[in-house]
Amino acid sequence: xxxxxxxxxxxxxxxxxxxxxxxxxxxxxxxxxxxxxxxxxxxxxxxxxxxxxxxxxxxxxxxxxxxxxxxxxxxxxxxxxxxxxxxxxxxxxxxxxxxxxxxxxxxxxxxxxxxxxxxxxxxxxxxxxxxxxxxxxxxxxxxxxxxxxxxxxxxxxxxxxxxxxxxxxxxxxxxxxxxxxxxxxxxxxxxxxxxxxxxxxxxxxxxxxxxxxxxxxxxxxxxxxxxxxxxxxxxxxxxxxxxxxxxxxxxxxxxxxxxxxxx
Amino acid sequence: xxxxxxxxxxxxxxxxxxxxxxxxxxxxxxxxxxxxxxxxxxxxxxxxxxxxxxxxxxxxxxxxxxxxxxxxxxxxxxxxxxxxxxxxxxxxxxxxxxxxxxxxxxxxxxxxxxxxxxxxxxxxxxxxxxxxxxxxxxxxxxxxxxxxxxxxxxxxxxxxxxxxxxxxxxxxxxxxxxxxxxxxxxxxxxxxxxxxxxxxxxxxxxxxxxxxxxxxxxxxxxxxxxxxxxxxxxxxxxxxxxxxxxxxxxxxxxxxxxxxxxx
Numbered sequence: 356x357x358x359x360x361x362x363x364x365x366x367x368x369x370x371x372x373x374x375x376x377x378x379x380x381x382x383x384x385x386x387x388x389x390x391x392x393x394x395x396x397x398x399x400x401x402x403x404x405x406x407x408x409x410x411x412x413x414x415x416x417x418x419x420x421x422x423x424x425x426x427x428x429x430x431x432x433x434x435x436x437x438x439x440x441x442x443x444x445x446x447x448x449x450x451x452x453x454x455x456x457x458x459x460x461x462x463x464x465x466x467x468x469x470x471x472x473x474x475x476x477x478x479x480x481x482x483x484x485x486x487x488x489x490x491x492x493x494x495x496x497x498x499x500x501x502x503x504x505x506x507x508x509x510x511x512x513x514x515x516x517x518x519x520x521x522x523x524x525x526x527x528x529x530x531x532x533x534x535x536x537x538x539x540x541x542x543x544x545x546x547x548x549x550x551x552x553x554x555x556x557x558x559x560x561x562x563x564x565x566x567x568x569x570x571x572x573x574x575x576x577x578x579x580x581x582x583x584x585x586x587x588x589x590x591x592x593x594x595x596x597x598x599x600x601x602x603x604x605x606x607x608x609x610x611x612x613x614x615x616x617x618x
Numbered sequence: 619x620x621x622x623x624x625x626x627x628x629x630x631x632x633x634x635x636x637x638x639x640x641x642x643x644x645x646x647x648x649x650x651x652x653x654x655x656x657x658x659x660x661x662x663x664x665x666x667x668x669x670x671x672x673x674x675x676x677x678x679x680x681x682x683x684x685x686x687x688x689x690x691x692x693x694x695x696x697x698x699x700x701x702x703x704x705x706x707x708x709x710x711x712x713x714x715x716x717x718x719x720x721x722x723x724x725x726x727x728x729x730x731x732x733x734x735x736x737x738x739x740x741x742x743x744x745x746x747x748x749x750x751x752x753x754x755x756x757x758x759x760x761x762x763x764x765x766x767x768x769x770x771x772x773x774x775x776x777x778x779x780x781x782x783x784x785x786x787x788x789x790x791x792x793x794x795x796x797x798x799x800x801x802x803x804x805x806x807x808x809x810x811x812x813x814x815x816x817x818x819x820x821x822x823x824x825x826x827x828x829x830x831x832x833x834x835x836x837x838x839x840x841x842x843x844x845x846x847x848x849x850x851x852x853x854x855x856x857x858x859x860x861x862x863x864x865x866x867x868x869x870x871x872x873x874x875x876x877x878x879x880x881x
Binding site for chain 2: 411412413430431432433435436437439441443445446447456457460461488489490491508
């Protein structure tokens with residue numbers, strides 16, 4: 356039995372007050388096991404990013420709590436790494452110094468930080484670009500830097516907020532493969548948010564389907580398929596259909612329509 | 619460095635309008651469309667410049683005095699403006715304290731302060747320097763504040779999760795992130811300082827020499843050429859300050875980082 360790494364207990368999050376009050380997440384319960392690749396899918400606006408922000412410590416729950424190794428999360432910290440959809444690299448830092456930033460903060464010596472960062476830059480396939488500034492890179496390359504930066508200081512949990520959402524379809528596919536390759540090497544607990552079922556089924560050990568707002572857990576699907584996965588494999592497609600079925604009802608709900616397919 | 623053909627064409631294109639204007643101007647005065655007593659021809663102004671430089675370099679003394687005041691007042695405006703802008707940007711409390719005051723004072727033209735300064739500080743250097751300070755302070759404080767505010771939440775979050783303390787967030791994220799805006803403030807402030815300098819020099823009778831004083835003194839002798847020479851000095855001086863001071867800063871920072879387009 357694997358250890359529980361991240362646990363959400365009766366989590367609620369509301370924004371605003373009075374008439375503008377929006378319930379983003381309500382009665383949300385979730386367990387994320389150590390070294391597992393957990394993917395959250397849900398219709399847009401279902402609060403999946405909000406949940407990730409709370410795990411990161413960027414936002415605070417309105418009620419309930421999130422535990423990391425049994426201890427409540429109160430603020431952001433380097434035991435977690437975060438990869439943003441829009442990369443959020445520092446334009447004033449080179450690729451190398453974006454990646455070393457977390458190590459600098461941790462007080463790692465310049466030389467050791469450089470060595471470690473160079474290893475990661477190589478791992479994400481960006482050798483030769485360490486002195487480039489982010490604005491000269493393509494979207495896919497920027498996100499490789501984003502991933503290297505989040506892994507550089509060796510966090511225990513990697514949080515990824517639709518990291519490939521702004522990439523073109525081809526790059527996206529390549530990045531999914533790369534991420535799995537890196538993850539198999541580093542073995543970390545990953546919580547990955549996406550609205551792509553194809554992506555979720557390709558990446559996940561476990562898929563959490565969320566309901567339309569307010570976000571709750573609608574279903575948990577274990578993806579017990581060997582990696583690397585085949586996007587056209589029979590079992591893969593079967594699981595994908597199952598997730599899609601669960602999700603479709605919620606997408607319809609979020610659009611204010613009744614589901615046509617759920618019989 | 620070799621000068622390429624396209625660079626030569628570019629340089630020619632930016633000089634061309636000046637040549638045309640000067641040529642037409644010369645022509646208009648020479649064939650008496652406008653009276654040379656009201657508008658001196660460019661050649662007459664050039665002659666004036668020649669007389670201001672030889673046999674005695676009067677112009678040099680005048681410029682030195684003006685620049686000395688400009689640098690003092692501008693440096694004061696930069697240091698107080700950037701500091702206050704930053705403090706207001708990071709502290710809601712200080713923002714609330716100073717904002718109303720600044721909004722009220724920003725609409726007062728710098729020259730309107732000068733009579734008051736003449737009474738309180740006397741007709742000497744102090745009045746001119748403080749006038750320049752007032753001229754440069756407002757654009758700098760506003761643009762610095764705006765720069766700090768415009769740093770994206772995600773850039774700050776990304777540093778928080780890596781464990782950055784307040785000082786690191788400030789020096790590594792907020793400051794470089796607001797540099798585009800700060801440079802805009804510094805640029806605007808050069809123009810405003812120059813205006814304040816010339817204006818205050820015209821009104822402060824106790825100063826020994828200066829560009830503003832030169833123009834004002836020329837009025838007593840109906841020396842239109844000297845007045846025009848003064849205007850030319852002011853225009854070129856402002857341009858040179860902008861190009862020599864701000865362009866290199868911009869090239870080494872925000873341009874290199876891809877935050878503004880290269881010229």
